[in-house]
Amino acid sequence: MKALRKYLDKIKPNFEEGGKHPGLKSTFEAFESFLFVPNGTTAAKGAHIRDSVDLKRTITMVIIALIPALLFGMWNVGYFHHKMTGEEAGLFGNFFYGLGQVLPIIAVSYISGLFLEFLFAQIRKEQVNEGFLATGLLIPMIVPVDCPLWMVAVATMFAVLIGKEVFGGTGMNIVNPALLARAFLFFAYPAKMSGDQVWVAGFGDKDVTKIDGFSGATPLGELAHGTTFDQLTSQYSICDMFMGYIPGSIGETSTLCILIGAVILIWTGVASWKIMCSGVLGVLCMGLLLNTFGEAAYTQIPFWSHLLLGGFAFGIVFMATDPVTAAQTETGKWIYGFLIGIVAILVRVVNPAFPEGVMLAILLMNVCAPLIDHIVIRQNVKRRLSRVKNK
Amino acid sequence: MSKVIKLKKGLDINLKGQAEKTVEKTVSPTFISIKPSDFPCVKPHLEVRQGDKVKAGDVLFTDKFRPEIRFCSPVSGEVAEIRRAERRRITDVIVKADSQTEYAKFEVKDLNSKDAVKELFLKSGVWPYLRQRPFNIIADPQQDAKAVYISTFDSAPLAADYQFVLKDQLEAFQAGVDALSKLAKVYIGLDGKVASNIFANVKNAEINTFEGPHPAGNAGVQISYVCPVNKGESVIVVNPQDVVIIGRLVKNGIYDAKKTIALAGSKVKNPAYVSVVANSNIDSVLEGKIDETPLEGVEGEAVRIIGGNVLTGTKLSKDGFLGFYDNEITIIPEGKYYDFFGWALPGLKKYSFSHTFFSWLCPKKQYELDTNMHGEKRAYVVTGTFEKLVPMDILPLQLIKAILAQNIELMEELGIYEVAEEDFALCEFADTSKTDIQAIIRKGLDLMVSETR
Numbered sequence: 001m002k003a004l005r006k007y008l009d010k011i012k013p014n015f016e017e018g019g020k021h022p023g024l025k026s027t028f029e030a031f032e033s034f035l036f037v038p039n040g041t042t043a044a045k046g047a048h049i050r051d052s053v054d055l056k057r058t059i060t061m062v063i064i065a066l067i068p069a070l071l072f073g074m075w076n077v078g079y080f081h082h083k084m085t086g087e088e089a090g091l092f093g094n095f096f097y098g099l100g101q102v103l104p105i106i107a108v109s110y111i112s113g114l115f116l117e118f119l120f121a122q123i124r125k126e127q128v129n130e131g132f133l134a135t136g137l138l139i140p141m142i143v144p145v146d147c148p149l150w151m152v153a154v155a156t157m158f159a160v161l162i163g164k165e166v167f168g169g170t171g172m173n174i175v176n177p178a179l180l181a182r183a184f185l186f187f188a189y190p191a192k193m194s195g196d197q198v199w200v201a202g203f204g205d206k207d208v209t210k211i212d213g214f215s216g217a218t219p220l221g222e223l224a225h226g227t228t229f230d231q232l233t234s235q236y237s238i239c240d241m242f243m244g245y246i247p248g249s250i251g252e253t254s255t256l257c258i259l260i261g262a263v264i265l266i267w268t269g270v271a272s273w274k275i276m277c278s279g280v281l282g283v284l285c286m287g288l289l290l291n292t293f294g295e296a297a298y299t300q301i302p303f304w305s306h307l308l309l310g311g312f313a314f315g316i317v318f319m320a321t322d323p324v325t326a327a328q329t330e331t332g333k334w335i336y337g338f339l340i341g342i343v344a345i346l347v348r349v350v351n352p353a354f355p356e357g358v359m360l361a362i363l364l365m366n367v368c369a370p371l372i373d374h375i376v377i378r379q380n381v382k383r384r385l386s387r388v389k390n391k
Numbered sequence: 392m393s394k395v396i397k398l399k400k401g402l403d404i405n406l407k408g409q410a411e412k413t414v415e416k417t418v419s420p421t422f423i424s425i426k427p428s429d430f431p432c433v434k435p436h437l438e439v440r441q442g443d444k445v446k447a448g449d450v451l452f453t454d455k456f457r458p459e460i461r462f463c464s465p466v467s468g469e470v471a472e473i474r475r476a477e478r479r480r481i482t483d484v485i486v487k488a489d490s491q492t493e494y495a496k497f498e499v500k501d502l503n504s505k506d507a508v509k510e511l512f513l514k515s516g517v518w519p520y521l522r523q524r525p526f527n528i529i530a531d532p533q534q535d536a537k538a539v540y541i542s543t544f545d546s547a548p549l550a551a552d553y554q555f556v557l558k559d560q561l562e563a564f565q566a567g568v569d570a571l572s573k574l575a576k577v578y579i580g581l582d583g584k585v586a587s588n589i590f591a592n593v594k595n596a597e598i599n600t601f602e603g604p605h606p607a608g609n610a611g612v613q614i615s616y617v618c619p620v621n622k623g624e625s626v627i628v629v630n631p632q633d634v635v636i637i638g639r640l641v642k643n644g645i646y647d648a649k650k651t652i653a654l655a656g657s658k659v660k661n662p663a664y665v666s667v668v669a670n671s672n673i674d675s676v677l678e679g680k681i682d683e684t685p686l687e688g689v690e691g692e693a694v695r696i697i698g699g700n701v702l703t704g705t706k707l708s709k710d711g712f713l714g715f716y717d718n719e720i721t722i723i724p725e726g727k728y729y730d731f732f733g734w735a736l737p738g739l740k741k742y743s744f745s746h747t748f749f750s751w752l753c754p755k756k757q758y759e760l761d762t763n764m765h766g767e768k769r770a771y772v773v774t775g776t777f778e779k780l781v782p783m784d785i786l787p788l789q790l791i792k793a794i795l796a797q798n799i800e801l802m803e804e805l806g807i808y809e810v811a812e813e814d815f816a817l818c819e820f821a822d823t824s825k826t827d828i829q830a831i832i833r834k835g836l837d838l839m840v841s842e843t844r
Contacts, residue, residue, distance in 0.1 A: 046703070056734040057747050171770025377805070
């Protein structure tokens with residue numbers, strides 16, 4: 001450890017202005033601060049002590065919270081692949097097959113995104129922000145497993161470039177970059193991204209033998225095509241949906257694993273419980289409303305089942321709570337989460353073109369978040385002004 | 392009409408090195424220094440030259456912007472040195488103290504009118520103890536304040552306990568309150584954690600009780616519940632120990648700036664209280680009290696000496712001087728070290744307001760915190776932390792951003808008139824993005840002052 005520190009101190013001057021590689025300063029600093037929390041001390045006036053938490057630690061917590069859903073997602077990929085081919089693979093067989101499918105996607109997402117992050121940090125002569133470490137893992141978890149790797153790369157770079165860097169980098173973006181990547185894929189390659197072709201690994205591959213009658217569609221896809229809830233539950237039980245034995249994007253299927261992640265995020269204080277709770281409330285309200293007034297079969301599925309289906313749980317826990325793109329006032333967070341719940345179910349049920357509404361709901365509310373905050377801020381200002389008038 | 396106000400927001404940081412409640416020694420100063428940097432928005436105009444003889448209560452310098460405000464020597468002696476920094480900015484006006492203090496006599500009678508009190512306070516040099524909200528600067532003698540506010544407790548970590556410090560000074564305290572009440576109605580804030588409060592029977596003032604974690608003791612926080620500051624208004628804030636100094640002036644006609652300070656912190660040997668004179672040299676106070684063993688792996692200095700508390704204080708050198716408003720000296724270890732994978736390890740010993748380190752498993756533990764930043768400056772990403780630490784109807788993050796954008800109108804609307812740096816000290820402590828929030832707030836306040844001048 002000390003030898004490593006000495007070595008870093010020795011090579012450090014090479015990356016300073018006037019050294020051998022000044023163009024790699026940001027890169028060097030990123031790796032240095034990865035190994036060692038720097039030795040900076042507090043200013044001569046102000047708070048002389050500081051909390052141990054920093055952005056790296058915060059992002060680490062997000063990644064830890066994602067791990068249960070990620071591991072389950074890997075298993076799920078193998079499980080459905082082998083279900084399709086009719087093979088028996090066992091717990092580890094399923095998992096390692098999934099690992100082989102998912103790891104390349106994660107690698108592509110991190111490499112293409114971090115490349116741009118480092119590049120922009122260097123151009124701006126800033127330090128590399130840690131935000132992408134979460135984004136880079138979120139992207140693989142919300143794409144279908146059979147999404148071609150080059151598409152993942154293109155989408156990631158698009159998201160980092162257009163979603164984040166053009167606005168000034170981490171902390172300045174309007175919409176969630178991971179969701180933007182997903183939306184980019186959805187709208188740029190609709191044929192590849194919707195329907196029932198991509199959700200099970202190897203489904204679109206003609207060389208793979210499939211057992212008869214296997215459908216690769218997600219439960220939401222089936223519901224959108226007119227399957228009733230009773231028909232659906234004969235295929236996947238409520239327990240299957242909760243545990244995650246259903247096809248879907250890599251990380252979104254297991255409500256249980258996502259709940260574990262949610263508990264970690266809330267307990268560590270990294271994500272807002274207000275957004276999560278109000279989001280769930282929004283879904284339940286909209287579901288009840290549709291149950292009461294809806295006529296089509298889709299509107300009549302039990303209102304609570306929306307929480308288990310599709311990407312809602314993943315979206316509200318990991319995407320909607322991104323502090324940069326969510327509402328930033330505490331009251332605003334309640335409104336923001338609630339509206340995401342409402343809009344997600346509205347899009348999901350009422351608009352047949354989009355079987356999944358969560359992505360669009362969160363993106364829409366990302367854009368509206370500054371407006372929500374503005375209203376909350378005005379209320380605060382009003383309260384202050386009314387103090388004068390009431391005297 | 393006495394109220395009990397319960398505050399939920401905030402944080403008590405449990406630090407090692409609380410001062411034991413004994414006055415260990417009385418130190419008479421050999422030198423004192425008045426530092427203009429203790430007074431934001433003051434531009435000093437010297438009234439003495441090196442070699443001049445002064446008595447305690449004689450003027451050393453005045454404020455160029457408000458010449459009626461005088462900064463006086465708390466001791467008698469000879470002006471030893473005027474220290475200057477770049478562009479001849481004055482940093483210290485140093486007086487070599489006589490062994491026996493000779494006091495300038497001020498005539499104290501007919502303190503029945505506002506003007507008489509103002510005149511006495513201004514002439515004798517106690518006026519700078521009166522600070523105002525808005526802007527946290529020395530109160531404006533030209534403006535009539537709507538209230539005088541005294542918070543009788545400091546809730547900051549390791550702060551001096553005024554229940555102990557002032558237990559024999561209540562008479563002077565009452566005299567100070569009586570004089571201050573001529574300026575405006577006096578409000579007093581009591582600590583709800585104390586069972587039989589020595590300030591509970593103070594007369595001539597409205598008394599309210601505040602319960603809750605730090606910053607419940609901040610005057611600005613208490614004011615926001617009792618008599619909030621609106622645009623165009625001002626409230627005078629006085630520290631209880633300074634009220635006693637004012638009380639002595641009113642009773643005896645002299646500027647007698649003796650005070651009892653806490654000497655606290657994990658790097659103090661046997662932390663306790665010390666009797667000193669305001670602005671005095673600290674080397675004799677610190678003699679034999681500092682534990683100089685550095686933390687493992689620390690380069691450079693071993694300890695940091697802070698005038699004031701760990702959240703808002705100013706770094707002092709060993710041969711430095713106590714600040715004008717300081718009521719304690721805190722000494723903590725310096726933290727110039729590299730922390731191998733410090734962000735990744737479980738962190739059982741790492742204190743955090745969040746639960747991101749496993750130290751939440753032992754909430755009662757006393758911590759020895761050092762001056763390490765524990766990270767580097769980043770963009771504002773995390774939201775919701777500041778809101779848990781500011782118990783006022785203020786949107787902290789939005790106000791900080793308005794200041795950074797220098798949007799004066801928005802700063803006004805979001806309550807810049809109500810805040811001081813210290814109200815945001817915990818935000819600075821807990822900030823994930825490691826920004827210097829108190830410096831940002833001061834910048835905003837300075838900007839507002841320069842706009843109104």
